[in-house]
Amino acid sequence: MAPARQVLLVEDDPLVRMTLVEGLADSGFDVLEAEDAETALRVLAHHPDVALLLTDINLPGADGFALARAARVLRPDLPVIYASGRLRAAEPGRALPDAPFLAKPFSVACAAATIAGAMRPGA
Template sequence: MTSDRRPLVLVVEDETLLREMIAFEFEMSGFEVVDAGSAEEALRRLKDIPVLDLLFTDIRLPGMDGWSLATEVRSQRPDAPVIYASGNAERQQLLPRSEFIPKPYRPEEIFQVAADLGVDVPNIPME
């Protein structure tokens, strides 16, 4: 990054407690976090995000699923890397600059995948 701006992640997870835990981990690692409980909410919130550094989305969401959300986000933000997460979804064809991680996962796994996708992760927690 060329500025003092913190990288921004959009976290989409319908389970409130899990979404809050993921958001907390990203915040503790130096990210600015915008979170949403559904794909539709995420798309509404995306309109107010000037630069999206990472989309982290559950695959199984109420309404639009995470696969469709990522496709829609990419139509608006072609360069945004995507991390898909799920405990029980069928893995589909991944978009470029995206990766799938199975639940359960450890925070350091998320950040390592983000770094591998080219995201400037300020503080990667160690195991």
């Protein structure tokens, strides 16, 4: 069996975070979680096996766009996926150009498929 692929999920809504953590774990991902950008960067710095960052855009403190840029300073090749319930698309010029966007509400199956696609070599 292949090792679990580690995802860092950054979501400030505890219910949404819990639902995604459980659903993604059921889909075969090893999920680490953070409620804000500051915590996420600490997790990323201490867990070199994180293979992807899935971040909400609207976070307390630094937003998901700033988090993604900071994460790429630490890990230049880290795949990033944005999510938002307030925006219908990632803002051009603020989002990383290669980062997919998930509009909330989305299913766990949709998130898992997007994550798997972003983790593929050459994706």
